[in-house]
Amino acid sequence: MWSFFSRDSAKDFPYEIGEPVAQFDSRSIWSLHRGKRKGSAAAAAGVDAEVSVFVYDIRNGTDVKLELAKAAVKRLKTLRHPSILQFLDSLETDKVLYVATEQVEPLGAHSLGAEGHQRELYLAWGIFQITRALSFLNNDGNLRHNNVSVWSVFVNASGEWKLGSLEYVSSTDASGAAPPIKIPPALEIYDPPEKNDQAKLKSVTKCSTDMWGLGCLVWESFNGPLRARGNLKDLAGVPKSLAPLYCELVGASPANRPNPADVITKCRKPGGFFKNDLVDTLL
Numbered sequence: 001m002w003s004f005f006s007r008d009s010a011k012d013f014p015y016e017i018g019e020p021v022a023q024f025d026s027r028s029i030w031s032l033h034r035g036k037r038k039g040s041a042a043a044a045a046g047v048d049a050e051v052s053v054f055v056y057d058i059r060n061g062t063d064v065k066l067e068l069a070k071a072a073v074k075r076l077k078t079l080r081h082p083s084i085l086q087f088l089d090s091l092e093t094d095k096v097l098y099v100a101t102e103q104v105e106p107l108g109a110h111s112l113g114a115e116g117h118q119r120e121l122y123l124a125w126g127i128f129q130i131t132r133a134l135s136f137l138n139n140d141g142n143l144r145h146n147n148v149s150v151w152s153v154f155v156n157a158s159g160e161w162k163l164g165s166l167e168y169v170s171s172t173d174a175s176g177a178a179p180p181i182k183i184p185p186a187l188e189i190y191d192p193p194e195k196n197d198q199a200k201l202k203s204v205t206k207c208s209t210d211m212w213g214l215g216c217l218v219w220e221s222f223n224g225p226l227r228a229r230g231n232l233k234d235l236a237g238v239p240k241s242l243a244p245l246y247c248e249l250v251g252a253s254p255a256n257r258p259n260p261a262d263v264i265t266k267c268r269k270p271g272g273f274f275k276n277d278l279v280d281t282l283l
Contacts, residue, residue, distance in 0.1 A: 013091045014038050015100050017053045023109050027151040027186050028165060029065045030054040030072075035100060050157070051088060052104050056097040065183060069097050072167035076101070079141070083133035085154055085164035104154035104162060108225050120239060121278040123221050126153075126161040127214075128264070128274045133163040134214060135260035138207045142172045146179050148213025149190045150220040172206035179209050189229055190216050194254050208254035214263075215249030218242065242273040 014037060021032040035053035056069040076087040076099065086102040107126075114122050130153055137143045145152070145163065152165035168180045179195050182188060192212035194200035220226055222237035232250050235243055245266065248258055258266075267274035 013098055013100075014089065015051055015053055015098075017055065017098070021105060021109060024106050024151065026184060027106075027108070027149075029061070029068055029167065029183055030056050030099075032106065034103075050103045052101050052154075054099040054101065057095075058093075058097060059095050066097070068167040068183070071169070072165070073097070073099055075166035075169050076164070079137075079166065081133055081136045083129040083136070083161065083163060085162040086156075101154075101164070102156050102162075104156045104164075106151055107153040107155055107161065108150035108220070110155045121276050122159070124273055124276055125279050125282060126155075127218060127221060128267070128279055129161040130163055130217060131214060131260050131263050131267075134207075134210045135264065137169070138172065138210060139259070139261055142206065144170050144172055144179075144206065145210050145213065146170060147182060147187065147190070148210055149187070149216050150225055151187070153217065189226055192254065193252055200252075200254060203253065203255035205254060205257070205259075207259045208257045211249050211257035211260065211263075212254070214260070215246055218246050218249065239273065241271065242267075245273070 015035045016038055018034040025031040033053045033055060035051045036049045058066060073090050088100040090099045112119055137145055146168040147165050154162045154164050156162060168182060178201055179191055190213060192209055194204060216226060219232055238246050251257055266272060269275060
């Protein structure tokens, strides 16, 4: 089980790679595997042995996918933030590109294990964390993520939500540029409506693409993975305190979608979705 990739030339990679995480590889250029540090070095150093390993198969890929994978590694190494997936190590051989991170699973395959009010509190904290990560990218880094959904958000062993899947990150300087073409096609369901509308592309802001993605994430957090874009019109699962903001996030006009910093400010006010005992305690 743990030696599946060990026969590759990556003998210097200090992690053993185990079973793949189901469902993820159909929404990413990567396969995601459970992993662990080799030998007893982890115990001696007092660090967690369990990790996650993202694997890109160079032999069966394309040049375009390889460039995306390399771009993701570069971003993951350099973008350090509490709500961005924690990079540990990487290695590229002539066959495979490996990336080790903190142990996580995709939100799309994660079982929350909470019900009722406790579930809503937890989701508020998770959505807050991703909104905070997007504010860091959009406002501090002048970057767009371009790929926000339950398949780019990961949950670690402590229940923290981390933004990953950084292969489509781009500069916000490209004003009016269409969002990138994503691979695999299953991700196209998350494309904002202006992608194919030249008139609306003129009103794209530095935040509008990721705020559409945040809206998709909000919907999926309460309803499960999105199956059709038309499902976003169904507000049945979205809490009433979040519904007005949600409608702004998935609004047809990119110019009217809010800045993530404003989302945090608004939702942290009394009565706001992020204003609860759990978020107050964890901040």
